[in-house]
Amino acid sequence: xxxxxxTYIARRILLLVPLMIGLSMVVFVIIHLSPGDPALAFASEQxxxxxxxxxxxxxxxxxxxxxxxxxIWLSHVARFEFGxxxxxxxxxxxxxxxxxxxxSVQLQALALVMAVLIAIPxxxxxxxxxxxxxxxxxTGGAFLGLALPDFWLALMLQLLLAVQxxxxxxxxxxxxxxxxxxxxxxxxxxxVLAVPIIAIFIRFMRSSMLEVNxxxxxxxxxxxxxxxxxxxxxxxxxxxxxxxxxxxGIQLPRLVSGAVIVETVFAWPGLGWLGYQAILQRDYxxxxxxxxxxxxxxxxxNVVVDIVYALLDPRIRFD
Amino acid sequence: MANAxxxxxxxxxxxxxxxxxxSPARHLQQVSTKPESQVQIVxxxxxxxxxxxxxxxxxxxxxLTALFAPALAPQDYTAFNRGQPLKPPSSEHWFxxxxxxxxxxxxVIVGSRVSLSVGFISVTLIMLIGVTLGALSxxxxxIIDNLVMRFTDIMLAIPGFFLLITAAALFxxxxxxxxxxxxxxxxxxxxxxxRGEFLxxxxxxxxxxxxxxGVPNSRIIIRHLLPNTMxxxxxxxxxxxxxxxxxESGLAFLxxxxxxxxxxxxxMLADGRVDMQNAWWQTVFPGLAIFLTVLAFNxxxxxxxxxxxxxxxxx
Numbered sequence: 010x011x012x013x014x015x016t017y018i019a020r021r022i023l024l025l026v027p028l029m030i031g032l033s034m035v036v037f038v039i040i041h042l043s044p045g046d047p048a049l050a051f052a053s054e055q056x057x058x059x060x061x062x063x064x065x066x067x068x069x070x071x072x073x074x075x076x077x078x079x080x081i082w083l084s085h086v087a088r089f090e091f092g093x094x095x096x097x098x099x100x101x102x103x104x105x106x107x108x109x110x111x112x113s114v115q116l117q118a119l120a121l122v123m124a125v126l127i128a129i130p131x132x133x134x135x136x137x138x139x140x141x142x143x144x145x146x147x148t149g150g151a152f153l154g155l156a157l158p159d160f161w162l163a164l165m166l167q168l169l170l171a172v173q174x175x176x177x178x179x180x181x182x183x184x185x186x187x188x189x190x191x192x193x194x195x196x197x198x199x200x201v202l203a204v205p206i207i208a209i210f211i212r213f214m215r216s217s218m219l220e221v222n223x224x225x226x227x228x229x230x231x232x233x234x235x236x237x238x239x240x241x242x243x244x245x246x247x248x249x250x251x252x253x254x255x256x257x258g259i260q261l262p263r264l265v266s267g268a269v270i271v272e273t274v275f276a277w278p279g280l281g282w283l284g285y286q287a288i289l290q291r292d293y294x295x296x297x298x299x300x301x302x303x304x305x306x307x308x309x310x311n312v313v314v315d316i317v318y319a320l321l322d323p324r325i326r327f328d
Numbered sequence: 329m330a331n332a333x334x335x336x337x338x339x340x341x342x343x344x345x346x347x348x349x350x351s352p353a354r355h356l357q358q359v360s361t362k363p364e365s366q367v368q369i370v371x372x373x374x375x376x377x378x379x380x381x382x383x384x385x386x387x388x389x390x391x392l393t394a395l396f397a398p399a400l401a402p403q404d405y406t407a408f409n410r411g412q413p414l415k416p417p418s419s420e421h422w423f424x425x426x427x428x429x430x431x432x433x434x435x436v437i438v439g440s441r442v443s444l445s446v447g448f449i450s451v452t453l454i455m456l457i458g459v460t461l462g463a464l465s466x467x468x469x470x471i472i473d474n475l476v477m478r479f480t481d482i483m484l485a486i487p488g489f490f491l492l493i494t495a496a497a498l499f500x501x502x503x504x505x506x507x508x509x510x511x512x513x514x515x516x517x518x519x520x521x522x523r524g525e526f527l528x529x530x531x532x533x534x535x536x537x538x539x540x541x542g543v544p545n546s547r548i549i550i551r552h553l554l555p556n557t558m559x560x561x562x563x564x565x566x567x568x569x570x571x572x573x574x575x576e577s578g579l580a581f582l583x584x585x586x587x588x589x590x591x592x593x594x595x596m597l598a599d600g601r602v603d604m605q606n607a608w609w610q611t612v613f614p615g616l617a618i619f620l621t622v623l624a625f626n627x628x629x630x631x632x633x634x635x636x637x638x639x640x641x642x643x
Contacts, residue, residue: 031482039495152630156623158574160581161597161615164604168612172605266489270578284490285582288497296494304485311485 017319021312028308033086036300037079040293082297091298096290102298105283112182113272113279117264119195120202125257128207129250132214136249137241139219147211154208159267163201163274170197180276198275202267206260213256217249224248251321258314262307366559373635380631386624394440401434405591414607424609426599432609435591436617442585442592443621446507446576447569453511454572455565458518465519466526467549477523480516488513492575496584503586510575518564525557559636566632570625577618593618 066072070081085092091102135144171179183194221227222245230244231237268281276282280299287295374380393400402422403409409421409429417424423432465476483491495509529535530553538548579585580594588595593614600610 028478028482028485031478032485035479035482036486039491040498152626153623156570156619156626158577158615158618158622160578160594161611161618164597164601164611164615168604168608262484262487265487269487269489269493270582273582285493288494291498300486300490300494303487303490304482307485307487308481311481 014319018316021315025308025312029305032304032308033083033301034079036297036304037082040296040300041075041078086298086301092294094287094295095292096287097292097295102294105295106280106298106302109279109283112277113268113281116195116198116272116277116279117202117268119199120206120264121257121260123199124203124206124210124260127203128210129214129253132211133218133241133246135211135215136218136222144215148215151208151211154204157204159201159205160270160274162204163197163271166197166201167274180274182277198271198277201271201274202264205267206263209260210253210256214249214253217252218245221245221249251318254318254321255314258310261310265303265307370559370632370635374631377631377634379627380635383624383627383631386620387628390440390621390624391444393437394444397438397441401431401437403431403434405430405435405438406589407431407434414603414610416607417609423613424607426596426607426610427603432596432613435596436593436613439591439593439596439614439617440621442503442580442590443573443576443618446503446510446586447573447625449507450510450514450572450576451565451568453508454515454518454568455561457511457515458564459522459561461515462519462522462524463526463549463553466523467530467545467553473523476519480519483513484516489575489578493579493582493584496579501579501584501587503590506576506579506585510572510579514568514572514575518568521560521564522557525560526553529553529556563629563633563636566625566629570622570629573618573625574622 063072070078073081089103091106093099093101094105097105131147135147138144167179170177177197178194181194183191186194227240227244230240235244265281268279269285270281271277272279272281273285280303283295284299286292287299374384398404407430409415409425409431411429412421412425413427413429415421415425421431421433423436426432426435461476461480465473491513492509495513496505499505499509535548535552538552543551576585577592577594577597580592581598583595583598585594586592596614597611600607600614604611
């Protein structure tokens with residue numbers, strides 16, 4: 010840890026404030042620039058009486074100028090009040106999110122753990138046995154994995170494992186099930202989320218290992234007679250795995266994005282599916298809250314990743 | 329192993345280029361009158377990469393298919409075959425028929441138009457925005473650089489696909505919306521990359537020299553910096569072609585892309601999902617088309633990256 014690390018961390022955290030405000034502005038502007046009328050979405054159940062619509066607009070504050078709407082919205086958001094949804098039985102947005110967040114987090118955590126456990130060993134072996142059959146299979150597989158559309162992979166898995174073979178349940182999260190049976194519902198969606206990440210991790214881990222292998226200190230370690238095992242694990246791996254922290258961090262937005270398609274295909278009751286439904290129904294409070302919360306989460310995670318990386322790698326300078 | 333081979337061939341070619349029996353003066357003259365352009369070098373490297381060439385040929389065939397789709401498709405993509413709903417693949421209908429009795433093979437052929445045109449136009453947009461912002465940011469530095477890069481950070485923080493479907497849904501789904509929305513929500517990576525390249529090239533001596541003799545900024549950017557970042561721009565654009573096609577088919581799959589009756593691969597997958605249990609051909613073939621197209625573009629992109637820079641400057 011260098012001397013300036015304290016100020017570096019403090020500065021990164023302080024920088025979050027303007028980023029968060031910027032995020033809220035961008036999200037708000039994108040949604041309010043669009044031509045659709047949220048009052049229509051809200052009033053869909055009532056008759057399309059212009060008087061009713063005007064009343065709805067006034068009640069929702071949609072008649073006020075945009076900057077005023079933004080100010081009102083921000084002051085609520087700062088107190089974690091996201092209002093009630095226009096649809097979804099007019100439930101409070103925070104409840105809608107609260108009910109689903111765990112389902113999404115569990116699925117994504119499983120996918121991430123799966124990706125790390127599969128990809129890092131494969132990447133290490135690939136680098137150690139460069140151009141071997143296993144290396145070619147791993148790098149070739151990773152290349153194919155990158156080109157695989159997640160929604161198609163999801164459909165093909167459903168077709169093969171659920172429809173044809175009947176090994177796994179086709180969709181939903183299996184409400185009312187427990188234990189192994191519950192887990193069987195997680196497998197397909199988690200695999201679909203994990204495949205592109207595994208591909209990226211294998212490629213990165215492999216090239217990171219090969220890069221470190223070229224360093225002088227590795228040659229030194231070999232020259233002084235250390236066993237290849239010790240060189241690999243104590244000298245190469247320790248240094249090669251540090252940049253993986255950043256790569257894992259970069260995957261978070263991808264995971265959250267992937268969740269929209271995966272949860273929709275598998276009818277998974279998480280935030281991705283909620284977001285998709287909200288978008289189709291123009292449910293502005295839900296869309297706003299979801300984009301803002303996930304955006305803020307990713308901004309915070311970026312800072313955490315940077316700090317962890319800086320602490321792990323003493324070569325990083327704090328300037 | 330592969331590298332050793334490449335070096336060997338390169339040495340042979342170098343040997344061929346130097347005539348053995350001529351005088352030094354004549355040799356010098358030859359070298360100076362016929363320098364190998366970067367395009368030639370890249371082409372020579374690329375030609376040696378079999379996978380990239382295979383991908384390139386596939387991409388070429390795809391564009392030809394898209395261009396002549398109506399002539400190549402055995403049937404009109406809207407034509408009905410009365411009394412033949414959900415027929416499995418046969419000699420008459422290679423990829424079978426869909427619920428509305430239309431020929432799936434014809435629809436896959438015509439569907440290539442949507443994917444390739446969205447890819448082409450949205451990547452043009454991505455590159456226009458990304459290169460402009462990245463170039464200004466990298467060249468001007470200071471407060472503009474700071475503002476642009478923080479804006480980029482914010483845009484990157486909103487999960488890309490979520491931003492994409494929000495925009496696509498709110499601005500009435502259509503083919504045109506898809507192109508514009510992919511362009512407007514995907515430029516951030518390109519902007520960061522180009523900024524980095526501009527910073528790198530800007531620090532080199534020939535730019536300093538150009539400045540010293542009073543070349544205006546606009547000319548430095550256009551004549552000196554842009555050509556030197558071209559390699560990165562071309563590689564990035566090729567790789568984005570594949571990614572834009574994935575995004576487009578994802579949108580279409582969610583019903584937020586090109587609207588019926590225009591056939592798009594993603595839309596066909598969504599339609600075929602309903603009958604997946606008894607008509608696998610509806611979901612297998614359009615998906616395979618997306619997969620192979622994306623794979624081919626990736627092969628070309630990777631090949632181009634290696635061809636521009638065999639030593640792989642960037643990790």
